[in-house]
Amino acid sequence: MSLFWIIGLWVIALVVLRIGHWWYRWSNPKTNGKLPPGSMGLPIIGETFDFFKPHGFYEINPYLKKKMLRYGPLFRKNILGVKTIVSTDKDVNMEILRQENKSFILSYPDGLAKPLGKDSLFFKIGNIHKHMKQLTLRLLSSEGLKRKILKDMDRVTREHLRSNASKGRFDVKEAVSSLIIAHLTPKMISNLKPETQEKHMGNFKAFSFDWFLTSYIISAGRGLYNTIWACKEVIQGIRDIYARRRTSNEKYDDFLNTAIEELEKTGGLVNEAAIVALILTLSCITQDTTSKATCLAVKFLSENPKVLAELKKEHEAILESRDDKENGVTWEEYRHKMTFTNMVINESLRITNLAPMMFRKAVKDVEIKGYTIPSGWIVMIIPSVVHFDPEIYENPFEFNPWRWEGKELRSGSKTFMVFGTGVRQCAGAEFARLQISIFLHHLVTTYNFSLSQDCEVVRVPGAHLPKGISINISKCAK
Numbered sequence: 001m002s003l004f005w006i007i008g009l010w011v012i013a014l015v016v017l018r019i020g021h022w023w024y025r026w027s028n029p030k031t032n033g034k035l036p037p038g039s040m041g042l043p044i045i046g047e048t049f050d051f052f053k054p055h056g057f058y059e060i061n062p063y064l065k066k067k068m069l070r071y072g073p074l075f076r077k078n079i080l081g082v083k084t085i086v087s088t089d090k091d092v093n094m095e096i097l098r099q100e101n102k103s104f105i106l107s108y109p110d111g112l113a114k115p116l117g118k119d120s121l122f123f124k125i126g127n128i129h130k131h132m133k134q135l136t137l138r139l140l141s142s143e144g145l146k147r148k149i150l151k152d153m154d155r156v157t158r159e160h161l162r163s164n165a166s167k168g169r170f171d172v173k174e175a176v177s178s179l180i181i182a183h184l185t186p187k188m189i190s191n192l193k194p195e196t197q198e199k200h201m202g203n204f205k206a207f208s209f210d211w212f213l214t215s216y217i218i219s220a221g222r223g224l225y226n227t228i229w230a231c232k233e234v235i236q237g238i239r240d241i242y243a244r245r246r247t248s249n250e251k252y253d254d255f256l257n258t259a260i261e262e263l264e265k266t267g268g269l270v271n272e273a274a275i276v277a278l279i280l281t282l283s284c285i286t287q288d289t290t291s292k293a294t295c296l297a298v299k300f301l302s303e304n305p306k307v308l309a310e311l312k313k314e315h316e317a318i319l320e321s322r323d324d325k326e327n328g329v330t331w332e333e334y335r336h337k338m339t340f341t342n343m344v345i346n347e348s349l350r351i352t353n354l355a356p357m358m359f360r361k362a363v364k365d366v367e368i369k370g371y372t373i374p375s376g377w378i379v380m381i382i383p384s385v386v387h388f389d390p391e392i393y394e395n396p397f398e399f400n401p402w403r404w405e406g407k408e409l410r411s412g413s414k415t416f417m418v419f420g421t422g423v424r425q426c427a428g429a430e431f432a433r434l435q436i437s438i439f440l441h442h443l444v445t446t447y448n449f450s451l452s453q454d455c456e457v458v459r460v461p462g463a464h465l466p467k468g469i470s471i472n473i474s475k476c477a478k
């Protein structure tokens with residue numbers, strides 16, 4: 001054998017040994033304690049494609065089901081190229097979210113939250129996060145909604161419903177998304193020239209998390225590109241307005257003005273980039289999440305006539321007791337006369353699971369249920385499995401708002417985590433509830449409606465409506 005061959009064989013043997021060692025290290029990660037059971041699968045891709053494979057709306061992700069049967073509710077995996085602990089255990093989910101900013105920090109996959117920019121509230125921790133959240137709640141807390149949002153939300157919802165209904169048929173997601181942008185944009189930034197406002201509204205609407213929910217690479221790429229492009233345009237636009245406001249010293253009654261005043265008070269804790277990103281984040285997320293939640297609520301109602309009849313009864317009673325029938329929904333009505341509506345919303349959100357997973361990163365080794373979650377690993381919290389646990393929700397795939405009777409409807413818990421919990425609890429939960437309630441109020445008291453096509457909803461694993469949800473609609477005979 002020539003020297004050339006001997007060296008060649010040695011090189012090949014070394015490469016194979018190195019790959020074998022790397023593969024062994026990958027499959028058996030070193031930790032200071034006992035890892036949850038599981039396997040790491042192939043390096044880099046792991047089991048990402050299995051996890052994101054589309055599946056039926058009324059079933060738990062088959063991949064998760066298989067793994068839970070094999071390993072139990074807590075297991076290790078490689079998803080999206082990172083070492084991940086998957087938790088479908090309600091106590092572990094709660095414990096992890098409770099340890100926010102102590103042992104865990106929020107850490108979403110790059111493409112999902114990055115279009116909102118590194119200055120978004122999602123990437124802030126500690127004091128800055130606290131400050132920005134408080135600022136957000138100046139607009140979106142009960143008090144902010146009551147004083148600043150409710151009246152226009154009601155008026156615009158009514159007007160948009162009327163004009164869409166005149167067509168006899170419309171797509172609910174599209175309609176709700178448009179009406180939210182129409183009433184919220186002037187609250188965020190007022191006094192815009194009509195063409196500038198139009199441009200902003202178009203860009204807010206182009207934002208969607210849905211690119212993530214398609215298994216077709218080309219559609220996902222196109223969706224991500226559109227979302228990134230829309231965000232870039234909005235950021236530039238808000239920056240220009242911001243710069244003009246600061247030089248002109250003019251005061252406006254809008255969220256941008258509140259944020260600028262806040263920035264001056266915090267002495268540099270919150271900066272211009274964070275404020276621009278906050279306006280972008282709130283405007284984009286609001287329409288994307290709430291429009292989808294409303295859509296699914298309408299779908300469930302259309303398919304459950306008994307529930308629809310009960311809802312109508314509640315809202316007709318509200319109309320009856322209103323002195324001036326032309327007046328819109330009041331805060332009192334929303335908070336004290338819509339109990340069944342809130343039961344419908346909870347049930348709809350429970351089955352829909354708009355946020356099917358939440359991501360956290362361990363910043364130190366954490367002991368939990370006899371296992372170690374190593375520092376640097378991602379924990380993927382899956383509340384949807386808890387929402388479909390038959391021990392907690394009897395017949396979990398049945399749409400049954402009455403299961404909420406007598407229960408606390410507004411606060412989350414370890415068995416109902418649709419809006420997350422703890423420090424990162426959803427800042428827009430009350431906004432979403434209010435908007436859905438107002439939309440349903442006008443829909444059921446003024447119109448007859450039915451689903452106009454067999455609407456398809458799949459999970460990828462988030463709920464995805466490839467064809468939207470169209471309804472046939474006509475005015476009720478009075």
Ligand code: HEM
Nearest residue numbers: 286289293354355358418419420423424425426427428432
């Ligand atoms: C039905 C609709 C909605 C659902 C199901 C929903 C769900 C969630 C969930 C589960 C989280 C926690 C994420 C985590 O801990 O990793 C969250 C956070 C958040 N949501 Fe929502 N959301 C909805 C509507 C909204 C709306 C309308 C807004 C905006 C106005 C909004 C703004 C936010 C913000 C800013 C956060 C981050 C809070 C923080 O980091 O402290 N959400 N949402």
